[in-house]
Amino acid sequence: AQKITQTQPGMFVQEKEAVTLDCTYDTSDQSYGLFWYKQPSSGEMIFLIYQGSYDEQNATEGRYSLNFQKARKSANLVISASQLGDSAMYFCAMRDDYKLSFGAGTTVTVRA
Amino acid sequence: EAGVTQSPTHLIKTRGQQATLRCSPISGHTSVYWYQQALGLGLQFLLWYDEGEERNRGNFPPRFSGRQFPNYSSELNVNALELEDSALYLCASSLGTEQFFGPGTRLTVL
Numbered sequence: 001a002q003k004i005t006q007t008q009p010g011m012f013v014q015e016k017e018a019v020t021l022d023c024t025y026d027t028s029d030q031s032y033g034l035f036w037y038k039q040p041s042s043g044e045m046i047f048l049i050y051q052g053s054y055d056e057q058n059a060t061e062g063r064y065s066l067n068f069q070k071a072r073k074s075a076n077l078v079i080s081a082s083q084l085g086d087s088a089m090y091f092c093a094m095r096d097d098y099k100l101s102f103g104a105g106t107t108v109t110v111r112a
Numbered sequence: 113e114a115g116v117t118q119s120p121t122h123l124i125k126t127r128g129q130q131a132t133l134r135c136s137p138i139s140g141h142t143s144v145y146w147y148q149q150a151l152g153l154g155l156q157f158l159l160w161y162d163e164g165e166e167r168n169r170g171n172f173p174p175r176f177s178g179r180q181f182p183n184y185s186s187e188l189n190v191n192a193l194e195l196e197d198s199a200l201y202l203c204a205s206s207l208g209t210e211q212f213f214g215p216g217t218r219l220t221v222l
Contacts, residue, residue, distance in 0.1 A: 033209055043200050045213035098168055099157040100211055
């Protein structure tokens, strides 16, 4: 069974600063995919970024980048130049064959 | 392009009743996934439908069931509702790797 661990229940970040959200995973598969989703208070899960296990480059999508360290089994999300609208819950997930397995999530609060 | 849609947005039921939740995937997506997000339990996989067939289900009792229609929309039915079924139910659709989620249906069981 695969497992996703997010050890930071909540984080505060100053507007315009960068924040790193930690995610470690456990799998015996050689091929896997890692995802980050944002869940605002409205409830919708918004897809942010994807990293395949065989991708040599770290994934980047706008202000989001994924710091993928395969040997350490970590896939940290970096949000640069934080905005007030970034305040939300962030989930790390791994594709487990057909479904997604999620971590417990990290609440990010951006302060003005 | 329209995203995943779900209805209703909110649903209030009493114990023992049945609830029906609906999901329309992104156009062209054939796979639909259902997840339950209960307070304190995180996101749990419920069901996966693809090409009209149930492909897999999570660790939930049989009173959680559903189906997928020829247009790939899906329905989740929860029978004999219990208080602990209160949760946000999220539907996602996929054509390959990424899963795209709808806004969810918040079910409250009184």
